[in-house]
Amino acid sequence: MATQLLGAGQPAPRRGQRFGRPLLAVLVGWSLVSGCAKAPEPAANTGNLYLELEPTVGTAPLVLGNTAYPNGNGEQFTISTFKYYLSNVQLHRADGTQYAVPDSYILVDAAQPASQHVALHDIPAGTYTGLSFVVGVDSARNVAGAQTGALDPVKGMFWDWNSGYIFVRLEGTSPASVTGRYKYAIMGFQRPFNTLRTIAPAFGGATVAVSPQHEPEVHLEVDVQKMFVGPSPMRFATVYDSEGGPSSVQIANNYAAGMFTVEHIHPN
Numbered sequence: 001m002a003t004q005l006l007g008a009g010q011p012a013p014r015r016g017q018r019f020g021r022p023l024l025a026v027l028v029g030w031s032l033v034s035g036c037a038k039a040p041e042p043a044a045n046t047g048n049l050y051l052e053l054e055p056t057v058g059t060a061p062l063v064l065g066n067t068a069y070p071n072g073n074g075e076q077f078t079i080s081t082f083k084y085y086l087s088n089v090q091l092h093r094a095d096g097t098q099y100a101v102p103d104s105y106i107l108v109d110a111a112q113p114a115s116q117h118v119a120l121h122d123i124p125a126g127t128y129t130g131l132s133f134v135v136g137v138d139s140a141r142n143v144a145g146a147q148t149g150a151l152d153p154v155k156g157m158f159w160d161w162n163s164g165y166i167f168v169r170l171e172g173t174s175p176a177s178v179t180g181r182y183k184y185a186i187m188g189f190q191r192p193f194n195t196l197r198t199i200a201p202a203f204g205g206a207t208v209a210v211s212p213q214h215e216p217e218v219h220l221e222v223d224v225q226k227m228f229v230g231p232s233p234m235r236f237a238t239v240y241d242s243e244g245g246p247s248s249v250q251i252a253n254n255y256a257a258g259m260f261t262v263e264h265i266h267p268n
Helices: 020-036 246-256
Strands: 046-057 081-093 098-100 105-109 117-124 126-135 158-160 164-173 181-187 197-199 208-210 217-223 241-243 260-266
Touching: 046 208, 081 117, 098 126, 126 246, 164 246, 181 246, 197 246, 241 246
Parallel strands: 046 217, 181 241
Antiparallel strands: 046 117, 081 098, 081 105, 081 126, 081 164, 126 197, 126 208, 158 164, 164 181, 217 260
16 A cells, blocks of 8 residues: 555645755754854964083083083092073063963973973063073972972982972082982072072173974083182082072082083074
8 A cells, every 4th residue: 555645636846845944954054153153263472492411520521420521629520410490581572571481390301302402482572682591490389288290209309398399400420429319409499598600601792593393402501610610719628519509509600600601503
């Protein structure tokens, strides 16, 4: 028996009316939604800037282990550990304004060459005439306790809940030390033993242009020897163990005076 689709006398639906008014309402609604949808935001006008931090001892490359170096004060020493924090990186423009790189906490470890190559992402496009950074971890992060990422205690740079982070760690041997070894853990963010130091190595009149097409690299030398010479010359014979306090302040003053220098800049 045939199935009856239309009642007697019912006209067949015209094309376009097969589903009636509900379909029309859906199409109209979709049109309105599509017309009001927000267009995708254009990509930000930013680029990347790279820092290369080369460790040296005077004019010699730093080699961990048994390589002996002069400390500039008539004493020899070797280096087994050299680590330090950089934080609060700022890029300076010619008009006197700065761009603060957000959440910039960087741990550089001479035993980890990859850590010496630092990428600063999403930098606003423009021309920069200099940079600055803090050697150490700012007081806000120090009082926040142990954290993650570069600030994770497993990195070996967290002292305790009272003292907070070690800013610069240098260890090794020296025949001038009464123990044959030395250990410098430069830390402290409260007066009178605040060892946080802001460094602004000069570009020497050069500039770096950051854009989506240009990703310059600033090559800095980090001279360990400058920890011993400067405003407060240090000798292993008298200071072979520094864990905060007056001797750490003296060492921080020394490296603030010239441990970081811009050696050259790759424009792209």
